[in-house]
Amino acid sequence: MDIELMVSSFPKLLGATVITLKLLSVSLVIGLFIGLIFAILRLNKNIFISRFAYGYSYIFRGTPLLVQIFIIYFGLGQIEYLRSTVLWVILKEPYWCAIIAFALNTGAYTSEILRSAFQTIKPGLIEAGKSLGISNKIIFYKIQIPIAIRQSLPAYGNEIILMMKGTSLASTVTLMDLTGVAKYIISTTFKPVEVFIVAGGIYLFMTFIIHNVIKYLEKKYSFSQ
């Protein structure tokens, strides 16, 4: 056991954690937005719109995240037309390609989580709102969305942890996130166990924090209060 290496690699890995956290937070925010839109589309009465939303979530949940990143990073650059548009400023950066892939991926899972949350809201609550003369818009924003968020908290907490693990794939498109730096140190020192303990410890710590924050929120917004 090379304690010295563990100590010396800790600051490097901690620095890389910042990139991991940036990737995670930006893609979660965009993904939540995408997820909400597609959950609403999914519940639309128009069969084409709801099929389209279902197709989106089916494709992104049925293929590995790695394929999605590679299509966006390596694949889209191949289209000549894209290279001449403004979009190319974003798509030539591995950082933004990774974020687009993560956001689309987590958006697909989030839309499923939110859809099932919307569907499990008791119709009585909406009827109660209607009988009080509240407009549909207000019912949606003030009744349905808060209840749906509460319902989906446990599942969404799992999704955040899965996404945090997913950001490790950014290392495959040259980004030096926590896993990327860990791999670099392993391949230069050939001490996989030591680096795994330090990097894995940082990941576990983040999992622990996320888990507890979600638990706290669940308690805070529980129905019994």
Added chain:
Amino acid sequence: MELLAFGDTGWGDELFYATLMTIAVAITAMLIGFLFALIFTPLKLSKNKFLNLIANSYTTVIRGVPELLVIYLLFFGGTGAVMYVASIFGYNEYIEINAFITGAFSIGIISGAYSTEVFRGAIQSIDKGQFEAANVLGLNKFGKFFKIILPQTLRLAIPNLSNVWQITLKDTSLISVTGLVEIMRQSYIAAGSTRDPLFFYSFAAVLYLLLTFLSMKLINKLEVRYSRGY
């Protein structure tokens, strides 16, 4: 389309064999995972605090650390570990571990952590009366487990195991980093030599979708079979 031709001119046959490789790795990993679950589920359910701790550390660490990191650990550390064990038995030659074994083993460890949780949940949700009834009938330990508990566990576990299978199948794409030629690796090679990454990665996505779709169909049949009595 000519890019997918079979034979020397296209990548059809290569991708076909790569798909078989993905299926083989996924099935092997799933079975290795069951083996891990078989060891760790009893430890989780045991009344001994120390055994609980061992099983809980396994599932917590594996489910809290990225799959890629576990793969790197085994890819770079696996050879060293095996050679160390071999040296204890007096074998000092260089041992190279096959990429298939490393890959299937690392995905298996990951899938095992998820399977353990599934089996634990399933066994815990079986009615206590079933255990007591088995005792009353005078069944021995094996009879109790194989005739009473296991069939009921399977019925409860299959829907969740199907999720584990989907995760395992998709995780196999990650072992392409170790050089094993499965769908992702083959697409990477084809994309590199034809300079057509968009086509090949999209085709890889289609192959994965096909695999997940077909396995869902199969699992649904299993689910019906195991719910016969209900």
